[in-house]
Amino acid sequence: MARTGSREIRYRAIADELRRRVESGTFAAGQLLPSESELGTEFSASRVTVRRALEMLRDEGLVDARQGFGWFVAAAPLRQSLGRLATIEAQLVDGGIRPERRILEFAFEKAVRNVKAVLGADNVLRVKRLNLADGQPFALVTVWCRAELGQHLSRADVERSPFYELLDVPLKGATQTIGADAASAEDSRLLGVPVGSPVLRCTRTTTDTDGRPVLLSEHVFPAHRTEFVVDLPQAEPSIAPTGLRLVE
Numbered sequence: 001m002a003r004t005g006s007r008e009i010r011y012r013a014i015a016d017e018l019r020r021r022v023e024s025g026t027f028a029a030g031q032l033l034p035s036e037s038e039l040g041t042e043f044s045a046s047r048v049t050v051r052r053a054l055e056m057l058r059d060e061g062l063v064d065a066r067q068g069f070g071w072f073v074a075a076a077p078l079r080q081s082l083g084r085l086a087t088i089e090a091q092l093v094d095g096g097i098r099p100e101r102r103i104l105e106f107a108f109e110k111a112v113r114n115v116k117a118v119l120g121a122d123n124v125l126r127v128k129r130l131n132l133a134d135g136q137p138f139a140l141v142t143v144w145c146r147a148e149l150g151q152h153l154s155r156a157d158v159e160r161s162p163f164y165e166l167l168d169v170p171l172k173g174a175t176q177t178i179g180a181d182a183a184s185a186e187d188s189r190l191l192g193v194p195v196g197s198p199v200l201r202c203t204r205t206t207t208d209t210d211g212r213p214v215l216l217s218e219h220v221f222p223a224h225r226t227e228f229v230v231d232l233p234q235a236e237p238s239i240a241p242t243g244l245r246l247v248e
Helices: 002-024 036-043 047-059 088-094 113-119 155-160 185-191
Strands: 063-066 070-073 078-081 099-110 123-133 136-146 171-182 198-208 213-222 226-229
Touching: 002 036, 002 047, 036 047, 047 063, 078 088, 088 099, 088 123, 099 155, 113 123, 113 136, 113 213, 123 155, 136 185, 171 213, 185 213
Parallel strands: 078 226
Antiparallel strands: 063 070, 099 123, 123 136, 136 213, 171 198, 198 213
């Protein structure tokens, strides 16, 4: 009996310390927690005891777990509306979240095959960046544009403003393809998620008013923090059978 009571006191003590770290911001919203094994080493406790502490915090709504990720600080998903051509940063600001960009690579270079096929250009500007929300990484983004369109841009420009505001080209819209993928070693390192964990990989082609592609971008989002929202308007009801049209 004493041993059981001791174990119960231990898991509550671990839960109290982890709760303190979450509530103080030591563990930020959406951040992955150390693994059960790592926490067990830190607290000199078995994984069963650590898991019981984490489950207690999950019941309180402070942490959550998902297959492929492990445990993380519970947070509302970062929502993106796909109904209009807009930046995720603007949507984050509307939700009271502080966005930040970190430019990882900025280079004028020869276009690789798939980029050349989309943009129809031999030379491009390629920008790779990490996007953060309240200091936590939420997207790894690579953007390509034709070299002549980006020749006036600097690294500081693209760190400060989105391409939509920097290109001297009127834009018409974009086509975006979203698919499920697994985090690569680089995705893992930059986004702070386990290798092989679920990510959403989005490819977007933005066109000018003549329908010509001017931007190609790839976005990698951690699946546990990302939610896409699309409004689907209801079609006008019709008395015509499907596939037929009424004529006068």
